[in-house]
Amino acid sequence: MTDRSLDELGPVDYLIVEFPAGHQNFTGKGADELIKLHDAGIIRVMDILILAKGEDGTVMAQELGDLDELGELARLETQLVQTLSEGDVDHLAAAMDPGSVAGVLVYENLWAAPFGSAMRRAGGQLIANGRIPIQAIIAAVEADAALEPVGV
Helix, strand or coil: CCCCCHHHCCCEEEEEEEECCCCCCCCCHHHHHHHHHHHCCCEEEEEEEEEEECCCCCEEEEEHHHCCCCHHHHHHHCCCCCCCCHHHHHHHHCCCCCCCEEEEEEEEEHHHHHHHHHHHHCCCCCCCCCCCCHHHHHHHHHHHHHHCCCCC
16 A cells, blocks of 8 residues: 555545536546645545446446546556445445436545654544535635625
């Protein structure tokens, strides 16, 4: 997996980005940004899957190496750990709407690895983590703005 010890690994996250039917405008910009994060040493891509959910609910999963046009992502394909199982695919696809396509990304947060390692060596254990979706932040900011008096 890596030439580092397990104690030196950073936190590992995953995300699923769904593209609903009729709103699949792939330009390659997302892949470009992912490569930039990788090349800057911010993340290490561990696994990438493309899931397609048919209108009847059937799911087709493709690994990065299954795709014809990889472009710059081809550099990452040889480094993938392939952490996701068939059961994981079923679980992740359950969140998808029929007719949609989703990208699944598993990545190590390299930027946090030294901090995480130091905390583990000091006896610390991660007991909770989470993420606030950007949609929730936008809604909170808009709600606050709506409460502000006009002209003040």
